[in-house]
Amino acid sequence: MTTAQQPSVLSTDKKESLSKRGQSGIGRYLVRDLPIVPSMILFCVFLLGPIVYSFYGAFTDARLSGSKAVNPDFVGFANYSSLFSDSAFYKSILITIAFVALSAVVGQNGVGLSLALMLRESPRVIKGVVQGIVIMAWMLPEIVAAFACYAFFSDQGTLNNMIAVFGMEPRAWLFEFPVAAIIIANIWRGTAFSMLIYSAALTEIPEEVLEAATMDGANGRQKLFRITVPMLKNSIFTNTLLVTLQTLGVFTLIWVMTAGGPGNNSTTLPILAYQEAFKAGMVGMGTAVSSVLLVLGAILSIIYIKVLKPGD
Numbered sequence: 483m484t485t486a487q488q489p490s491v492l493s494t495d496k497k498e499s500l501s502k503r504g505q506s507g508i509g510r511y512l513v514r515d516l517p518i519v520p521s522m523i524l525f526c527v528f529l530l531g532p533i534v535y536s537f538y539g540a541f542t543d544a545r546l547s548g549s550k551a552v553n554p555d556f557v558g559f560a561n562y563s564s565l566f567s568d569s570a571f572y573k574s575i576l577i578t579i580a581f582v583a584l585s586a587v588v589g590q591n592g593v594g595l596s597l598a599l600m601l602r603e604s605p606r607v608i609k610g611v612v613q614g615i616v617i618m619a620w621m622l623p624e625i626v627a628a629f630a631c632y633a634f635f636s637d638q639g640t641l642n643n644m645i646a647v648f649g650m651e652p653r654a655w656l657f658e659f660p661v662a663a664i665i666i667a668n669i670w671r672g673t674a675f676s677m678l679i680y681s682a683a684l685t686e687i688p689e690e691v692l693e694a695a696t697m698d699g700a701n702g703r704q705k706l707f708r709i710t711v712p713m714l715k716n717s718i719f720t721n722t723l724l725v726t727l728q729t730l731g732v733f734t735l736i737w738v739m740t741a742g743g744p745g746n747n748s749t750t751l752p753i754l755a756y757q758e759a760f761k762a763g764m765v766g767m768g769t770a771v772s773s774v775l776l777v778l779g780a781i782l783s784i785i786y787i788k789v790l791k792p793g794d
Contacts, residue, residue: 533776540770546763554766561770570746571754571771578730578750578778581665586729589669591722594676595714599706601677602684613677620674628738631667632656635739660740660748667735672728676721683717684710723786730779751775 540561544554565571597616601609619627634640635655642652655663687710695705711718733752736742742749742757749757751771759768 536769536776537773539766540773542766544765544769546760546765551765557766561767565767565770565774570749573746574749574751574754575774575778577661577748578775580661581668581732581750582726582729582782585665585668586672586725587722589665590672590676590725590729591718593669593673594721595680595718597673597677598680598684599710601681613681616677617674619671622671624671624734625738627671628667628735631663631670631735632739635663635667656740657744660744664736664739664748667739668729668732671735672725675728676725679717679721680714683714687713719786723783726782726786727779730775730782751778 539554541556541558542554543550543557543560545551597612601612604612622630632639636642637652637654639655641655646652653659691709691713692705695709700708731752732750733756736748736750736753737756740748742753746754751774755768755771755775757768758771759765762768
């Protein structure tokens with residue numbers, strides 16, 4: 483009888499031992515994660531909380547002034563219904579995508595990487611001067627950089643004075659080519675960030691690898707696309723994601739240069755959100771535009787993660 487009961491006794495002891503191990507494991511996890519609790523609370527209060535509240539505000543008829551500013555009503559999808567039936571909204575999405583793609587993904591990435599590659603083998607004096615000039619634009623407050631770009635492209639600005647020397651007629655650049663003007667301005671201001679990212683990443687590429695490729699007969703183009711770029715993959719992913727998210731939220735530069743005009747020909751989603759919330763006074767509608775911008779940023783982030791696959 484005793485022999486028959488022994489396995490059940492052993493199995494009971496084993497279960498108790500596993501239970502104690504599980505409890506101790508949970509306790510270790512709790513002790514390990516306890517220091518991050520304050521940061522998680524701050525994250526929920528100052529980041530997650532405003533995002534959730536903004537999504538709620540998009541479903542109300544909140545106004546900038548009047549009774550609806552104090553006691554807005556819940557209107558469901560009315561704001562989104564009005565938004566999705568407005569052709570100006572779809573135009574602003576296309577302008578936003580073009581602005582981000584050309585000024586951040588192509589412009590800042592391409593110019594930043596090119597500068598980093600050129601300065602890698604440059605003398606220290608030239609490298610310091612060029613980096614200083616490029617970084618100066620990045621260090622300027624955005625409002626100062628915006629007015630500098632406006633002065634450059636305005637009717638009586640620097641660009642028209644420069645082309646007048648060659649006998650060319652002045653152009654109303656901000657009126658005729660508003661999107662091109664803000665793209666160039668954003669590239670000028672933001673390239674320094676990409677240049678610094680790639681300059682730091684290039685220092686991590688072993689010189690022995692490039693020397694071995696040279697000895698094997700590889701030319702500059704082959705070394706760039708078969709060695710340098712593949713070894714910079716993670717840096718390219720990180721930089722592309724960061725400059726994309728930064729450019730999605732650009733407001734001051736565009737507002738000072740064109741204010742979204744002429745008409746709505748340079749109106750991006752941040753400009754449209756400002757116009758709806760503060761110029762038209764419809765805070766609920768402006769919040770709906772902001773929520774679309776937030777979703778667009780999340781979609782682009784997911785695409786980058788899936789396509790570029792950092793860390794592979």
